[in-house]
Amino acid sequence: MRTRDLSYWLFLAPVLLALALVVVVPMLLGLFYSFTAWNGIQTGEFVGFQNYLNLFKDERFLDSLWFTTKFSVVSVILINFIGLSLALIVTSKIKTSSLLRTTFFMPNLIGGLILGFIWQFIFLKVFASVGEAVGMESLQAWLSTTETGFWGLVILMSWQMAGYIMVIYIAYLEGLPKELIEAAEIDGASTVQRFRYIIFPLVAPAFTVSMFLTLSNTFKLYDQNLSLTAGGPYNSTEMVAMEIFKTAFVQNAFAYAQAKAIIFFLIVAIIALVQVYINKRREVEM
Amino acid sequence: MRNRWNIKVEVLGVALAILWLLPFYLMFVNSFKSKKEIFLDTTSPPEAWSFDNYIVAFQELDFLRTLFNSLLITVVSVVLIVLFSAMAAYALSRAKSKISTILFFLFVSAMLIPFQSVMIPLVTVFGQFDMLNRGGLIFMYIGFGASLSIFLYHGALNNVPKSLDEAAKIDGANRWQVFWHIIFPILKPITVTVAILNIIWIWNDYLLPSLVINTTGSETIPLKMFFFFGEYTKQWHLALAGLTLAIIPVIIFYFFAQRSIIKGVSDGAVK
Numbered sequence: 001m002r003t004r005d006l007s008y009w010l011f012l013a014p015v016l017l018a019l020a021l022v023v024v025v026p027m028l029l030g031l032f033y034s035f036t037a038w039n040g041i042q043t044g045e046f047v048g049f050q051n052y053l054n055l056f057k058d059e060r061f062l063d064s065l066w067f068t069t070k071f072s073v074v075s076v077i078l079i080n081f082i083g084l085s086l087a088l089i090v091t092s093k094i095k096t097s098s099l100l101r102t103t104f105f106m107p108n109l110i111g112g113l114i115l116g117f118i119w120q121f122i123f124l125k126v127f128a129s130v131g132e133a134v135g136m137e138s139l140q141a142w143l144s145t146t147e148t149g150f151w152g153l154v155i156l157m158s159w160q161m162a163g164y165i166m167v168i169y170i171a172y173l174e175g176l177p178k179e180l181i182e183a184a185e186i187d188g189a190s191t192v193q194r195f196r197y198i199i200f201p202l203v204a205p206a207f208t209v210s211m212f213l214t215l216s217n218t219f220k221l222y223d224q225n226l227s228l229t230a231g232g233p234y235n236s237t238e239m240v241a242m243e244i245f246k247t248a249f250v251q252n253a254f255a256y257a258q259a260k261a262i263i264f265f266l267i268v269a270i271i272a273l274v275q276v277y278i279n280k281r282r283e284v285e286m
Numbered sequence: 287m288r289n290r291w292n293i294k295v296e297v298l299g300v301a302l303a304i305l306w307l308l309p310f311y312l313m314f315v316n317s318f319k320s321k322k323e324i325f326l327d328t329t330s331p332p333e334a335w336s337f338d339n340y341i342v343a344f345q346e347l348d349f350l351r352t353l354f355n356s357l358l359i360t361v362v363s364v365v366l367i368v369l370f371s372a373m374a375a376y377a378l379s380r381a382k383s384k385i386s387t388i389l390f391f392l393f394v395s396a397m398l399i400p401f402q403s404v405m406i407p408l409v410t411v412f413g414q415f416d417m418l419n420r421g422g423l424i425f426m427y428i429g430f431g432a433s434l435s436i437f438l439y440h441g442a443l444n445n446v447p448k449s450l451d452e453a454a455k456i457d458g459a460n461r462w463q464v465f466w467h468i469i470f471p472i473l474k475p476i477t478v479t480v481a482i483l484n485i486i487w488i489w490n491d492y493l494l495p496s497l498v499i500n501t502t503g504s505e506t507i508p509l510k511m512f513f514f515f516g517e518y519t520k521q522w523h524l525a526l527a528g529l530t531l532a533i534i535p536v537i538i539f540y541f542f543a544q545r546s547i548i549k550g551v552s553d554g555a556v557k
Contacts, residue, residue, distance in 0.1 A: 001380040011377035014370040015432040022429025026404035094296040103303040111490030265403035
């Protein structure tokens with residue numbers, strides 16, 4: 001097949017058309033609109049960087065950015081720690097290995113919206129009734145403060161995503177050369193030593209993959225945020241994706257919301273490009 | 287010594303698994319209780335296993351229709367994504383040229399764009415052309431799903447020798463026949479991965495359908511669940527029955543395809 005053949009273009013036509021109309025055109029239009037006073041119907045006048053300048057003074061946007069960053073950092077650490085621990089458990093010589101994998105992975109198949117609702121019940125009702133039964137004041141009124149909302153989201157995401165990250169670590173752990181580990185065992189290396197000096201360095205690429213997957217997933221979070229806290233109390237647990245949505249469809253500030261969306265894109269793209277860079281560098285080293 | 291260690295690990299694993307299932311247990315047992323019973327006790331099994339909540343939830347969710355809507359959107363979108371992405375990846379991998387490299391790069395870079403960044407123009411433009419309906423939604427899923435799918439197919443196709451194409455061509459098959467009769471069947475393992483990743487995403491997607499097909503009668507499960515939950519927010523017994531109903535199809539799917547699902551998700555993430 002050559003690029004000047006008709007068949008080449010026919011094979012590509014459906015996806016090219018869809019990608020152009022669904023991603024490329026809206027992205028370019030969005031970039032253009034972010035420099036105007038667009039209201040969704042009329043383009044309005046050209047305002048230069050005004051929308052972008054405004055958003056650096058927009059406390060609600062900056063708060064959501066800060067909340068999202070804090071949430072992502074804490075979640076990435078916890079999810080990877082739990083995910084790796086689960087992977088180490090299910091790859092050891094135990095009988096229930098496959099049953100455990102199935103269980104830990106299960107939350108990933110269910111939509112974030114539904115999981116958020118389930119956890120809303122747990123935080124509001126179960127926590128309250130257990131707290132009352134054992135006399136723990138700290139279990140009362142969860143999700144009604146910024147702090148409990150934050151930890152509620154972290155718990156929900158750790159529970160959901162740890163199984164996903166576990167699957168990635170398993171793929172690397174099971175790819176380890178068995179002879180190497182056995183040799184170390186024969187040489188008298190302890191479990192901790194084997195992990196520290198043999199498994200850990202060989203599984204290092206899995207860290208890069210998992211870290212960035214969790215970072216980009218948590219940074220772009222919307223569904224769980226909507227169903228668990230809906231941004232409350234007083235928008236204090238609102239993450240960037242939700243803030244952009246509300247700016248556009250609640251306040252109807254389309255051009256302004258689009259400027260936020262472009263900044264959001266830049267942050268997400270930078271995260272992804274850093275990952276590509278790290279991977280490339282590692283490949284060169286190897 | 288080894289055995290003792292393994293037993294400890296196993297006990298820890300099982301304890302964690304129980305903890306992992308606890309949210310589902312709590313959802314399940316409370317979905318059978320009355321409002322008053324939930325108020326009194328949220329942790330024990332219900333006094334009587336009554337299906338009253340389920341009858342209300344089933345009707346209010348218009349469950350069969352909602353399930354059908356979700357199935358329709360997911361199946362049609364995934365079939366089209368699989369076919370079109372495989373075709374495109376085949377063209378890109380067989381015609382090595384600058385154009386192919388640029389197009390492949392375009393598809394891969396599209397993966398960097400978060401949905402929120404194109405959401406507003408997308409919805410307004412499709413709205414102007416009267417495309418905010420199921421057809422439009424499926425078309426959007428193809429646009430958003432193509433990149434990762436092409437990327438995965440492209441990787442797999444690089445391991446399919448070109449000599450296969452040429453042999454079939456000598457036998458008189460044209461491009462179209464070569465692809466569908468020789469190449470596509472060989473790609474089956476990656477097709478399973480591509481299908482599973484897209485099924486999980488599209489089945490659970492809430493935001494895009496909420497913007498595109500927000501009309502009574504065409505809602506998917508996440509959409510309908512959102513409205514249902516909003517209406518019954520103080521009535522946990524009904525909300526929990528609805529949530530349990532919404533999860534059942536996923537559990538059935540997982541039960542029958544868990545091996546392929548876990549493998550697919552793992553391959554999709556690692557590659």
